Amino acid sequence: MNRIAVEKKVLNENQVLAEQLRERYREHGILCVNLISAPGSGKTALLERTLERMDKSARVAVLTGDLQTENDAKRLAKFGFPVKQITTGGTCHLDAKMIGKHLEDWKLEDLDLLIVENVGNLVCPSSYDLGEDAKIVLLSTTEGEDKPLKYPSIFFKSELMVMTKIDLLPYVPFKAELARENARRVHPQMEIIELSSTTGEGLDAWMEWLKARRQKARQKLQAVKG
Amino acid sequence: MHELGIATSILECVQAEAARHPGARITKVGVKIGELSGVDRDALQFGFEVLVKDTDWERLVLELEYIPRLQRCSKCAHEFRMTDFDPQCPRCGDFQTQCIGGEELDIAYMEVDE
Numbered sequence: 050m051n052r053i054a055v056e057k058k059v060l061n062e063n064q065v066l067a068e069q070l071r072e073r074y075r076e077h078g079i080l081c082v083n084l085i086s087a088p089g090s091g092k093t094a095l096l097e098r099t100l101e102r103m104d105k106s107a108r109v110a111v112l113t114g115d116l117q118t119e120n121d122a123k124r125l126a127k128f129g130f131p132v133k134q135i136t137t138g139g140t141c142h143l144d145a146k147m148i149g150k151h152l153e154d155w156k157l158e159d160l161d162l163l164i165v166e167n168v169g170n171l172v173c174p175s176s177y178d179l180g181e182d183a184k185i186v187l188l189s190t191t192e193g194e195d196k197p198l199k200y201p202s203i204f205f206k207s208e209l210m211v212m213t214k215i216d217l218l219p220y221v222p223f224k225a226e227l228a229r230e231n232a233r234r235v236h237p238q239m240e241i242i243e244l245s246s247t248t249g250e251g252l253d254a255w256m257e258w259l260k261a262r263r264q265k266a267r268q269k270l271q272a273v274k275g
Numbered sequence: 276m277h278e279l280g281i282a283t284s285i286l287e288c289v290q291a292e293a294a295r296h297p298g299a300r301i302t303k304v305g306v307k308i309g310e311l312s313g314v315d316r317d318a319l320q321f322g323f324e325v326l327v328k329d330t331d332w333e334r335l336v337l338e339l340e341y342i343p344r345l346q347r348c349s350k351c352a353h354e355f356r357m358t359d360f361d362p363q364c365p366r367c368g369d370f371q372t373q374c375i376g377g378e379e380l381d382i383a384y385m386e387v388d389e
Contacts, residue, residue: 050386050387050388051386051388052384053292053385055384057288057381059381060281060380061284061288062284140277172277200313201310201311201360202312234360237362237371
């Protein structure tokens with residue numbers, strides 16, 4: 050019997066494709082963010098408010114994932130930006146191959162920002178790199194404050210936690226302070242933004258975060274070009 | 276519930292390795308599963324068994340090694356096993372500690388009969 054060392058990532062194939070996507074985004078100075086949350090935490094609602102606030106000349110596009118239906122793409126297409134639905138048929142997450150396939154007929158040189166809305170799921174999307182610059186996890190006030198402890202993987206891998214539905218705080222038992230504390234126990238460097246897509250409170254901070262990250266992506270491109 | 280997909284990726288990796296060693300029989304594959312990998316070991320083991328059942332790979336053993344979350348203190352460089360999501364360094368008390376282990380989802384080795 051012989052033992053051979055392999056030292057290879059299990060999801061190596063996905064990783065290779067994700068790195069290729071990352072390189073293409075970098076070449077075009079595109080910021081790509083991957084939005085992840087449980088079903089019903091408000092990913093699509095946040096994107097509606099985000100697209101609504103974008104300048105009409107903004108070079109932004111959205112890929113939105115679901116098991117079935119084109120409903121989210123229809124909701125988001127109203128704002129005039131390119132939107133494509135990825136229906137996975139049953140798969141509980143998006144992978145880099147699906148992203149590459151759906152980007153085929155878009156010109157990356159026309160984009161500054163690509164938003165990927167993952168399938169509603171806090172577990173599986175955490176394992177699949179989509180070539181994004183940042184994973185963003187949403188936690189709504191109608192969920193439990195202990196979700197970061199129950200699903201540490203995704204909270205650990207996300208740079209930003211967006212606490213949604215804060216307009217409901219007076220009516221639900223959710224303790225925002227405890228949720229923040231739990232998120233930072235799993236991920237001490239976690240950035241946190243709190244907002245309501247219904248009232249608009251906190252949306253400015255979110256738009257500012259996106260703007261700052263887009264500038265950073267552009268600066269990286271200029272640094273490469275010298 | 277993506278463990279069956281992960282099991283498929285592991286088997287594909289074994290098959291690719293087997294193709295590079297004609298005549299050899301791979302009997303075991305060792306995989307490291309980090310605490311933060313988001314993969315359930317029981318579900319993965321079960322998915323793998325279902326996947327290889329009644330195939331040429333039925334006797335292939337999947338051995339999983341659990342890798343707990345490891346932190347390193349940015350101040351005193353002490354390395355410690357993080358428990359109960361407490362990032363504080365047990366040696367110097369600093370809170371600025373970085374994760375250095377526990378994200379693994381890696382194929383570590385294979386055992387071959389030649």
